[in-house]
Amino acid sequence: MFLPDFDYYAPESLTEAIGLLMQLGPSARVLAGGTDILVKMKSGLLAPSALVSLKNLHELRRIRWDADRGLVIGALATHNEICNSAVVQERFLSLAEAAHKLANNQIRNRGTIGGNLVNAIPSADLPPILIALGAYVTLKGSDGSRTLPVECFFTGVSRCALEPEREILTEVVIPPQETTGSTYLKFGLRQSGALAVVGVAAAVTMEGDVVRDARICLGAVYKTPTRAIQAEQILVGKRWNNNLLEEAGRAAVGCCLPISDIRGSAEYRRDLVRIFTRRALKCAITKGHV
Amino acid sequence: MIPSTPADQKPKSIPRAYSHPGLPEPADKNYAVIGKSKPKIDAREKVTGQARYTADLKFPNMLYGKILTSPHAHARILSIDTSEAEKIPGVKAVITHKDVPTLKYGIAPARWDENIFCIETVKFVGDKVAAVACIDEETCYKALKAIKVEYEVLPAVLDPLHAMDADAPQIHPEYPLNKNTEIHQNFGDVDEAFRKADYVRTDFFIGNRTYQAPLEPHTATSIWQDGKLTVYSSTQSPHYFQYYIAREFGLPMGNVRVIKTYVGGGFGGKLEPTGLEFGGAVLARLTGRPVKMFYDRAEMFAHNRGRHRQYMKLTTGVNADGRILGVHADFIMDGGAYTSLGIASAYYAGAMLTLTYDFENYRFDMNRVYTNLPACGAQRGHGAPQPRYAFEAHLDNIAKELGIDPMEIRLRNARKPNTITPNEFVVNSCEMVACLEQARDLSGWADKKGKLPAGRGIGVATGSFVSGAGYPIYRTDLPQAAAMIKVAEDGTAATLYTGATDIGQGSDTVLCQMAAEAMGYTYEQMKIVAADTETTPHDFGAYASRQTLMSGAAVKEAGEEVRKQLLDMAGEMLGLPAEQLDVRLGKISAKENPETALSFEEAARTFFVKKGPLMGRGSYAPPKLGGKFKGAPVGTSPAYSFAAQVSEVEIDEETGVVTVLDVWDVHDCGQVINPALLHAQVHGALYMGMGESIWEEVRFDAKGKIQNPTLGEYRLPTALDMPRVHSSLVPSYEPAGPWGVKEVGEGATLPTMGCFRNAIFDAMGVSVNSLPLTPEKVWAALREKRKANGEDVWDPLACECFLE
Ligand SMILES: Cc1cc2nc3c(=O)[nH]c(=O)nc-3n(C[C@H](O)[C@H](O)[C@H](O)COP(=O)(O)OP(=O)(O)OC[C@H]3O[C@@H](n4cnc5c(N)ncnc54)[C@H](O)[C@@H]3O)c2cc1C
Numbered sequence A: 001m002f003l004p005d006f007d008y009y010a011p012e013s014l015t016e017a018i019g020l021l022m023q024l025g026p027s028a029r030v031l032a033g034g035t036d037i038l039v040k041m042k043s044g045l046l047a048p049s050a051l052v053s054l055k056n057l058h059e060l061r062r063i064r065w066d067a068d069r070g071l072v073i074g075a076l077a078t079h080n081e082i083c084n085s086a087v088v089q090e091r092f093l094s095l096a097e098a099a100h101k102l103a104n105n106q107i108r109n110r111g112t113i114g115g116n117l118v119n120a121i122p123s124a125d126l127p128p129i130l131i132a133l134g135a136y137v138t139l140k141g142s143d144g145s146r147t148l149p150v151e152c153f154f155t156g157v158s159r160c161a162l163e164p165e166r167e168i169l170t171e172v173v174i175p176p177q178e179t180t181g182s183t184y185l186k187f188g189l190r191q192s193g194a195l196a197v198v199g200v201a202a203a204v205t206m207e208g209d210v211v212r213d214a215r216i217c218l219g220a221v222y223k224t225p226t227r228a229i230q231a232e233q234i235l236v237g238k239r240w241n242n243n244l245l246e247e248a249g250r251a252a253v254g255c256c257l258p259i260s261d262i263r264g265s266a267e268y269r270r271d272l273v274r275i276f277t278r279r280a281l282k283c284a285i286t287k288g289h290v
Numbered sequence B: 001m002i003p004s005t006p007a008d009q010k011p012k013s014i015p016r017a018y019s020h021p022g023l024p025e026p027a028d029k030n031y032a033v034i035g036k037s038k039p040k041i042d043a044r045e046k047v048t049g050q051a052r053y054t055a056d057l058k059f060p061n062m063l064y065g066k067i068l069t070s071p072h073a074h075a076r077i078l079s080i081d082t083s084e085a086e087k088i089p090g091v092k093a094v095i096t097h098k099d100v101p102t103l104k105y106g107i108a109p110a111r112w113d114e115n116i117f118c119i120e121t122v123k124f125v126g127d128k129v130a131a132v133a134c135i136d137e138e139t140c141y142k143a144l145k146a147i148k149v150e151y152e153v154l155p156a157v158l159d160p161l162h163a164m165d166a167d168a169p170q171i172h173p174e175y176p177l178n179k180n181t182e183i184h185q186n187f188g189d190v191d192e193a194f195r196k197a198d199y200v201r202t203d204f205f206i207g208n209r210t211y212q213a214p215l216e217p218h219t220a221t222s223i224w225q226d227g228k229l230t231v232y233s234s235t236q237s238p239h240y241f242q243y244y245i246a247r248e249f250g251l252p253m254g255n256v257r258v259i260k261t262y263v264g265g266g267f268g269g270k271l272e273p274t275g276l277e278f279g280g281a282v283l284a285r286l287t288g289r290p291v292k293m294f295y296d297r298a299e300m301f302a303h304n305r306g307r308h309r310q311y312m313k314l315t316t317g318v319n320a321d322g323r324i325l326g327v328h329a330d331f332i333m334d335g336g337a338y339t340s341l342g343i344a345s346a347y348y349a350g351a352m353l354t355l356t357y358d359f360e361n362y363r364f365d366m367n368r369v370y371t372n373l374p375a376c377g378a379q380r381g382h383g384a385p386q387p388r389y390a391f392e393a394h395l396d397n398i399a400k401e402l403g404i405d406p407m408e409i410r411l412r413n414a415r416k417p418n419t420i421t422p423n424e425f426v427v428n429s430c431e432m433v434a435c436l437e438q439a440r441d442l443s444g445w446a447d448k449k450g451k452l453p454a455g456r457g458i459g460v461a462t463g464s465f466v467s468g469a470g471y472p473i474y475r476t477d478l479p480q481a482a483a484m485i486k487v488a489e490d491g492t493a494a495t496l497y498t499g500a501t502d503i504g505q506g507s508d509t510v511l512c513q514m515a516a517e518a519m520g521y522t523y524e525q526m527k528i529v530a531a532d533t534e535t536t537p538h539d540f541g542a543y544a545s546r547q548t549l550m551s552g553a554a555v556k557e558a559g560e561e562v563r564k565q566l567l568d569m570a571g572e573m574l575g576l577p578a579e580q581l582d583v584r585l586g587k588i589s590a591k592e593n594p595e596t597a598l599s600f601e602e603a604a605r606t607f608f609v610k611k612g613p614l615m616g617r618g619s620y621a622p623p624k625l626g627g628k629f630k631g632a633p634v635g636t637s638p639a640y641s642f643a644a645q646v647s648e649v650e651i652d653e654e655t656g657v658v659t660v661l662d663v664w665d666v667h668d669c670g671q672v673i674n675p676a677l678l679h680a681q682v683h684g685a686l687y688m689g690m691g692e693s694i695w696e697e698v699r700f701d702a703k704g705k706i707q708n709p710t711l712g713e714y715r716l717p718t719a720l721d722m723p724r725v726h727s728s729l730v731p732s733y734e735p736a737g738p739w740g741v742k743e744v745g746e747g748a749t750l751p752t753m754g755c756f757r758n759a760i761f762d763a764m765g766v767s768v769n770s771l772p773l774t775p776e777k778v779w780a781a782l783r784e785k786r787k788a789n790g791e792d793v794w795d796p797l798a799c800e801c802f803l804e
Helices: A014-024 A037-042 A079-084 A086-091 A093-101 A105-110 A113-119 A126-132 A229-235 A242-253 A266-287 B043-048 B083-087 B137-146 B190-196 B238-249 B275-287 B297-303 B342-354 B385-402 B406-413 B432-443 B507-519 B547-574 B600-611 B675-695 B752-764 B775-788
Strands: A007-009 A028-031 A050-053 A063-066 A070-074 A136-141 A144-149 A154-156 A167-174 A181-187 A198-207 A210-219 B063-069 B075-081 B091-095 B128-134 B148-153 B179-187 B199-206 B219-225 B228-233 B256-260 B291-294 B309-318 B324-336 B361-370 B456-466 B481-487 B494-498 B526-530 B581-584 B587-590 B597-599 B614-620 B640-651 B658-668 B724-729
Touching (some): A007 A014, A014 A050, A014 A136, A014 A167, A028 A037, A063 A086, A079 A093, A079 A113, A093 A126, A093 A181, A093 A198, A113 A126, A113 A167, A126 A181, A126 A198, A181 A266, A210 A229, A210 A242, A210 A266, A229 A242, A266 B775, B063 B297, B075 B128, B083 B137, B091 B137, B091 B275, B128 B137, B128 B275, B179 B342, B190 B309, B190 B361, B199 B385, B219 B275, B228 B238, B228 B275, B238 B256, B238 B275, B275 B291, B309 B385, B324 B342, B324 B385, B342 B361, B342 B385, B385 B406, B385 B456, B406 B432, B406 B456, B432 B456, B432 B640, B432 B658, B432 B724, B456 B752, B481 B507, B481 B600, B494 B547, B507 B526, B507 B547, B547 B581, B547 B597, B547 B600, B547 B614, B587 B600, B658 B752, B675 B724, B675 B752, B752 B775
Parallel strands (some): A007 A050, A028 A050, B228 B256, B324 B361, B658 B724
Antiparallel strands (some): A063 A070, A070 A167, A136 A144, A136 A167, A181 A198, A198 A210, B075 B148, B091 B128, B199 B309, B219 B228, B219 B291, B309 B324, B581 B587, B640 B658
16 A cells, blocks of 8 residues: 555646646546546556646636526535535535545545546446436546546446546536436445445426426446436326326336446345436426436 | 363352442442543553553664464465575564474463464464564565565365365364364253243344454564563453463563553454564564564454354243243354454353353254354453344244233343352342333333334343453463552652553553542542553453453452551551541541541652551452353353334435444443543443444355455444443342442444344344344345235346346
8 A cells, every 4th residue: 555656737727737747648647536547556556657736727626507508517626625615505406416426525525526437437427417417527638528427437337438548527517407316325334435326317398287398317226327318218208297207217127237346236236226217206296406 | 261171060049149348338428539531541651642652662772573473264384485585685583483482372271272383284364374573674685585485275174054064174283173162051940930931032143253343453562681571462361461471481470561551442353462462572683673564454354362253053942931041052153263252252152141041941053164264252241242233033933923022022031149159150240121211211112012104113132241351361370450559759659550452442540540449538639650561560451341440449449458458557647546547539627527528649649658658459350250060161250231222214225225223222331430531332242242233244265265354344333323222220239249340342332233133133024133233234135024924026126137
């Protein structure tokens, strides 16, 4: 448990940071809050030759509402900044709640939304709600930037679309939408400081009792956070009731492929997917905020 | 201490009641200092961060040391090549078994089975192979990497239930069939009791491997200079460290000084010296420089000495009215690769089952087996909590079968004061009945039992623990505890010198309160020097909940000696016989005429001028306790605490999540010295019991490697998981303890696991027969029950899959 040797840079601008990444070559890595990467380095899983700290890029910390684009969250916003942000609470309270369910207070003070996405572990707490709310990310490289729906960002366990040797994730954007209710439910094995055994996010657009649109995203039960499309289809156009939600819950189980590990067996996780899909839907339908 | 006399014969019938000759309960308990919630004597240092723990100490020229450990659960060492490591700049010493004494050690003398470094085989993942001392920590890791060890991997014993199989690999050639401790005790006639019983029931339960997980990692800094070894250590017992370190190196105890600094928790895991002390001493001698060694979190888990996992079969025969006639406990415990304190753990597992309920016939069979897993030892409550869980669950099964309320069956069987257990423990004070009744009333049992809404349940369980073990860990005639008090020359302060060991539980505070009470002084003027084998008198340290009673008795005697000398001097000064004087809170006055007064300071100063230092001395040795059968000493104690717990839980019927809403703990712990600290101990002990009940378990992969040696995956509960805790007391006085005290530090860990299990049983009618009572196990049990009831249970494995 000792950090290996590495070079350290703390550039003053985004351009400089991207330039450094290109110049330092493929084994350099970006450092944000360090709650993932330093743990990996200490346990010998990763030995980057250099770390490029983003700590001076203050513009990447901002969280703001843009009438056209929606909620724009800088990649360096910490989980606590997100859950305590007035504009997040006002526009997408479910995201603030999801950030609050993540890890513990110490980690929430340091860990960032950008790190949470790029780290790309299946049990991460922010991706499901971001996907359910149709968020996208901006990735900036030397030759410009590209945007990508969060849903398409993850490519496997600890793998994502970002090219670490030339790109920096700069912002996460949740577009304005007609969604009437959303939520993220996390099942962890204690109240704080536990990774999700199952996480389920749901976002619905209701017209009276009728479900106009539904998006469900499952965490910790597949190699990436994953939409439960078949479950969504069961709901759309129907008047909701508990049986319908149970049916959707069962369908959601068909959309995942959980593993058995020390946190829970595959069988248990699958039943939890059913239960929490149903509960998340009910919560999104009845609680009346996004 | 286990005498080796083979005497497993059926004992003669023993008396079942008696009266204790100890100190009678005083009519006037108008105490000046004890019984009050004085602030902790070290609170300021701790909350301001000034307190220096062992890892904070720095010495000129200090080196850092680390231990290389085995990556295999069981392997033969073919060769060790340290030459590359030695070449690295900054590496000052590299040692293996060739550089250290090969004398086997261990905390329990009946089975010394550990070497400082492994010689022929490594016996678990984490076993000690070599060590380095370097100019800094970073160099240590480089050096460890450069040591080349060739292993021949051997088949390993990972399942304790198969450790005794004839074809199982042998871990220690000296101990065939991997049997570490085998116990067969028989009291009364259990078979006859079962024949007479109206109902005989057998249940089987499995415990969990848990770890103490103290906040502060183990650390030791060794300095070996001019033939004298000084060790600063994060220890629960400077004495046992001194004794075993001196023995290992052939040093007179006088040339080994062990000093405790502030300690951030031990809970049983810091009672015995480790590779940090033994390896560190050698490195300090070879380099001539101070060497600091420590375990990181994963190394702490590997060193372990935590709770044994027990496999527990219980058979009990009862009358139709629920009176227990006889009990047979048949256990196996997973000891891990070494003995540690495990012989005592094995005996404790059975011995303590006879305390809270009164029955005459008892048989206890136990095998503690070696496995290729980290060694287990003493953890808060020692061997007793898991058997207690099993027994309390078993008793609820019996109560349910007989249609008796769980509270009622306990009241009918509850032990009474001045009785003797079948295994010959003498119980003086015992308010078991009062504890149960108060827990029943405070929790609203009558309004809740059977009347709670769906998903809610209420459970009860009991516990009892020793107030100090009747015999020390190795055979010796040393007294249990000793103390010295020196009053400052001008009388404005007094220093208590005690070997008692404050590891966070507050013994420094409580003992200073006791010293002040005995002297007639104020707590605020007390200073303390503790747990340094050179400056403080002998004491065995912090384990077996012994210090309030045992160290306290020595402190009381020392304080009374000061008081006597002081009053003699005051008598001379006032021209009155000393018997007519009293001293309280630093004021000396005549009993008859309170105006005739003198301050403690004046009298103490005059004493110093005329006679030299004003000092008091005290020591404490318990009476000879226990029977004559093999293992009889384990579980003996001058006094036993008793406790009842009731808990109310709410269960999510779909997910199996158990939310504990409230816990009521009612304790009989004799005279209370510091109520705030006492309730803190109850909260802490309950917290640990809770963690072991629902959350905590050390897990291994198929090769014997720990899967969760981190605080992220070894899930201790957090503040948010805690229920409302109601800690309450019953009036009690213990004739064998100073001022009537008994233990509290471990007792509240005992009932919790069974209490939660019983509350779940009450809520859902399902029994979870293994610890921890995880949501997944409750979920599985609930599904089984629904299936058994013919309900349609959806199968999550058989649903349509939409993924390709
Ligand atoms: C004790 C503990 C508990 C945890 N519990 C949880 C939990 O409950 N739920 C959960 O979801 N996570 C949890 N985590 C994981 C972690 O804290 C989060 O994923 C956090 O958001 C990571 O952010 P960071 O800023 O610390 O990332 P870092 O460690 O700084 O970086 C992580 C990875 O992302 C890359 N990276 C970071 N920012 C950028 C960027 N802007 N552009 C490009 N690449 C970037 C880094 O190069 C690195 O590869 C836990 C971690 C710990 C240590």
